[in-house]
Amino acid sequence: MFDTESPQLPVTTKQRPRTTGDLWNPSAANPTTVPVPLPVVVVRVDGPFTALDRKLWLALVHIAFPDLDKPGKIHEILISEIIDLFRRVGGRRDLGAKGTLQLTKKLSENTEAATLWQSIRRLAKTTIEWEDDDYMGINSLLGARMDKDARNSGKLYFTFDPLLAQHVLAPRAWARLNVHVVMKLRSKYAVTLYEILEAYANRENKTCTATIDELRAWLKVPDDAYQSWKDFRRNVVDIAVEEINTYADLAGFSVEYEGIREGKAFTKIKFTVAKTDGRQERETMLGRKAVIHKRRARAIAGLADPDNPPMPSGDALDAFRRKWPGNDPYEVIGLFQDKWRGAGCTVIRSPDGAFLKFAEGMFKARAKKGRVAA
Incomplete structure (x- = not known):
């Protein structure tokens, strides 16, 4: 049930996960990550949700994360900073160009950073349905000011629905997504597949098996596209897997896959994830730091290890x-x-x-x- 004193869902984790790294300065030693709950990664998404939109949404979550637990908080960021981030990390140079922004079916305007503002508009129109053992919900991915005064100010004013924000803050299981990896991936299928497989990198069983239909739904492959296994593998899976493996050192894992037959037809696909040596070394170091931190905390409290x-x-x-x-x-x-x-x-x-x-x-x-x- 909802608490009548607060619009927030009850926090059920002992310690809420946090973002890591510096969004503006990529670092292999200190990756820039956002903890995203699995129901947000693998769930029904309705709307014009492109690869650019996924990248932008993840960056905005990282920016807003420290204040996501404040209902109604309006976050702001300079448009020029977002444009520079995508240019330096993802190599995109078109986000700041002047162009036509379609505000409604009948209304359009010429504006600076039109491509970026179109992405913001699509995010606001995209809905996400999530559920776990206790809750079900549907939310827009983003709220944003789109009026001319806001755009002329050179800033993006944006919000996250309190229910979605609370779900991001208190997941029961989550994938820690590397924002810079997502920005570097070109294929929209690679972006989604990376988000899905990252959740398996820290599991004891590092395999993800899904039916072809499930994978097509997760990746949002059009119903009339790549209907044969051969076309689907060549145009979707191979491209996505190759891109992820290109950035394996930054992502922290590599991936292999195999098709599974039932009779003569391929009906399932099995992905196997393997951590890179660099990631294992980082996690070992972080584990040692956690032990040291725990001992220091106990000592401060007058308790020994x-x-x-x-x-x-x-x-x-x-x-x-x-x-x-x-x-x-x-x-x-x-x-x-x-x-x-x-x-x-x-x-x-x-x-x-x-x-x-x-x-x-x-x-x-x-x-x-x-x-x-x-």
Whole structure:
């Protein structure tokens, strides 16, 4: 149910995903990514949604992401900055040209950056249907000011529907899309296929199997186009896969595929994703940083890392052997560390002193128990 105090859907993830990287400065070491929930990637989309529109939408999500949880927030960006971004990253030089902008069926105007404004208009007219285990929704992908004053200001004023924004902010499973990879891809089919397959790169099972009809629907291949497997493979799948593999180092994965027959006809297609060495190295490094960050956070909170228990020094072990000869110090260390975890992993300033004090108490308790038994 909806909260009557807020138009937002309840957040169900423990920690909301975030964007990474700098949109304006591509970097292989720090990729520019947007976490997009799977229902947004693989869902029914109705409208004139082109490859350019997909790229622009993803860039605008990255720009607005820090404020997506603020209902009604109007974001703004200079049109010149968007044009420069597409020129530097994607190589497109036509977005800033003057041309005709079709505002309605009967109304058109000559304007600067006509191609870019047409893309913005198409995004506003494109609807997306999404659903998961708990919710179903339908939204426009974008809201934007299209009046002449706004265009003459040189800025784009845009919004995201609060429901769609909340769904982007609190997905249960998402694909982390590299904005610069999407901008570099030329084929509209490559853009969509990349978005779909990125979701499989971090899975244990890195294969995606779909029927040909499902894949055609995902890629929005016209019903009357490439109806034979041979034409579909040559004009859609091969081109998309080749483009993705061209940018494998930047995307972080490569892809192979095979057609699956049922009888004499190909009815399914199986894609297999493999991470690049560079991506695996980055993820290993990020994992180490996450561990360090967790340890620092626990230390600030007065808690130690349960996976890094206190360990007495060699001097403490020598003292143990002199005081309690014939006893195994490492057995006592294990008991000492178990007690430390059971007590909540508090920070111990002097592991040597704490260990020897624990050992003394343990042996006194054993001696007392032995006297009572006798």
